[in-house]
Amino acid sequence: MAPSPSDDTSIEVIGLNTHYGERQILHDVNLEVRRGEIMVIMGGSGSGKTTLLNHLLGLLSPSSGTVRVLGQDLAALSPMERQQLRTRTGVAFQSGALFSSMTIGDNISLPLREHTDLDETTIGIMTRLKLEVVSLAGFEDLKPAELSGGMIKRAALARAIVMDPDLLFCDEPSAGLDPVVASSIDDLILRLRDAMGMSIVVVTHDLDSTFKIADRICVLDRGKVLALDTVEAIRASSDQRIQNLLNRRTEEAALDPDAYLRRLLGDKANQPNGTIRP
Amino acid sequence: MNMTLSQQDGATVVTLAGEVDLSHSPTLRKALMELMFEKKPVVVVDLSAVEYIDSSGVAGLVEAYQSARKNATRFVLAAVSDPVRRVLQLARLDKVFAMADTVESALKG
Numbered sequence: 482m483a484p485s486p487s488d489d490t491s492i493e494v495i496g497l498n499t500h501y502g503e504r505q506i507l508h509d510v511n512l513e514v515r516r517g518e519i520m521v522i523m524g525g526s527g528s529g530k531t532t533l534l535n536h537l538l539g540l541l542s543p544s545s546g547t548v549r550v551l552g553q554d555l556a557a558l559s560p561m562e563r564q565q566l567r568t569r570t571g572v573a574f575q576s577g578a579l580f581s582s583m584t585i586g587d588n589i590s591l592p593l594r595e596h597t598d599l600d601e602t603t604i605g606i607m608t609r610l611k612l613e614v615v616s617l618a619g620f621e622d623l624k625p626a627e628l629s630g631g632m633i634k635r636a637a638l639a640r641a642i643v644m645d646p647d648l649l650f651c652d653e654p655s656a657g658l659d660p661v662v663a664s665s666i667d668d669l670i671l672r673l674r675d676a677m678g679m680s681i682v683v684v685t686h687d688l689d690s691t692f693k694i695a696d697r698i699c700v701l702d703r704g705k706v707l708a709l710d711t712v713e714a715i716r717a718s719s720d721q722r723i724q725n726l727l728n729r730r731t732e733e734a735a736l737d738p739d740a741y742l743r744r745l746l747g748d749k750a751n752q753p754n755g756t757i758r759p
Numbered sequence: 760m761n762m763t764l765s766q767q768d769g770a771t772v773v774t775l776a777g778e779v780d781l782s783h784s785p786t787l788r789k790a791l792m793e794l795m796f797e798k799k800p801v802v803v804v805d806l807s808a809v810e811y812i813d814s815s816g817v818a819g820l821v822e823a824y825q826s827a828r829k830n831a832t833r834f835v836l837a838a839v840s841d842p843v844r845r846v847l848q849l850a851r852l853d854k855v856f857a858m859a860d861t862v863e864s865a866l867k868g
Contacts, residue, residue, distance in 0.1 A: 597781055599815060603788065606818035610850050645780075645813040676849035678842075 489516050490552075491648050491680035492537060497546035499532060506532045508705045510546070516647075519674055519681045521691045524701035525726060533701065534652060534684045538572060539563060551647060568596045571641030575653040577633040579625040579640070585612070586621030589640045596644065611639040615669060631662035638666070642673060649673065651683045655690045667693045688727065692716070700726065762790060768866045770801035770833075776808035779816035787816060791823035798830050803865040807838035812846055824856060833857070837865040 492514035499507045507529050514520045524530045535541045536548050539555045548555045551569055558566065579588045590608040593599060612618050615635040625633055634654060641649055651670065655663035667690050673679050685691060691698060698715045700707040702722050708715055715723065760783035761776040771794055779787060794802050827834035837859045847853045859865035
């Protein structure tokens with residue numbers, strides 16, 4: 482277990498490269514997330530932001546490079562150490578990833594039952610506290626199918642924070658929500674940082690949300706870190722690709738005739754074939 | 760977490776210091792619930808030196824507060840430190856608990 486270079490660093494990514502088959506997805510990605518900050522990883526579809534998130538979650542093995550989370554090198558962790566690290570992190574998945582057969586209350590309390598020996602009364606109060614925090618008080622007995630999209634996102638967030646993690650990951654927390662509900666999720670993320678001092682990594686393509694919540698922004702483009710800076714600096718950037726992203730201008734990808742032909746002819750070397758961790 | 764119990768002016772003062780997290784909150788809960796079982800007339804929890812409290816610690820305070828209301832025990836959080844206040848505010852519990860700026864003012868009622 483390698484120590485973190487600094488207690489003020491929650492995540493450190495050094496020289497991360499990853500491939501799906503022969504196709505390189507991430508190119509020499511370097512990233513540092515400081516303790517207590519909201520880092521937004523932003524980019525268009527296919528920019529590599531979800532792949533990067535999967536590496537931060539330890540779901541993918543890099544082709545090369547290092548990913549340290551809360552001071553620990555993910556590649557060097559034993560299954561037990563990996564499990565312990567997971568108790569210190571929370572993940573709110575884009576789809577919610579709630580168990581459809583369980584009530585919202587049981588979904589949220591699940592990590593507490595799995596990882597702690599707390600008594601039932603305490604677990605019950607903690608679960609309802611988190612429901613209060615995400616404005617879902619009174620919904621604990623409903624099933625996920627009985628909730629709206631925004632409510633499912635909030636329930637997923639409640640489950641992600643029920644263990645009071647040091648580090649929270651949110652994958653597209655406001656995608657598909659109306660602007661008012663999306664804004665309420667942004668407010669909630671800000672309150673979690675301020676009240677609990679959590680480090681929060683948000684993956685999104687939502688510009689309004691990004692500018693509202695980010696302490697710093699990592700802009701990914703075609704698998705490369707285009708910029709890593711404050712909101713003000715990103716807004717003021719003279720880089721044409723960043724401005725295209727901010728102004729929602731499309732950019733025609735350069736065409737490699739040989740690669741195009743291989744794709745049309747069904748060359749398997751171009752098919753996704755990443756290394757997935759169990 | 761460091762916890763000390765003392766008697767002042769007929770009240771029981773529970774003084775907490777350090778971090779009240781998952782590893783310590785069962786101890787806090789047990790101590791508070793014993794005081795509730797004994798039906799102490801006044802319990803003041805001094806939170807001035809608490810650097811961090813997680814949801815399990817807050818849950819212990821909530822459970823004790825609810826028992827106190829049933830027992831007619833006066834249960835007051837005193838000198839709430841900024842980190843604790845922020846956590847209480849997140850769940851709007853600052854509007855639920857009886858709170859006092861100092862232990863002395865909590866004892867006076």
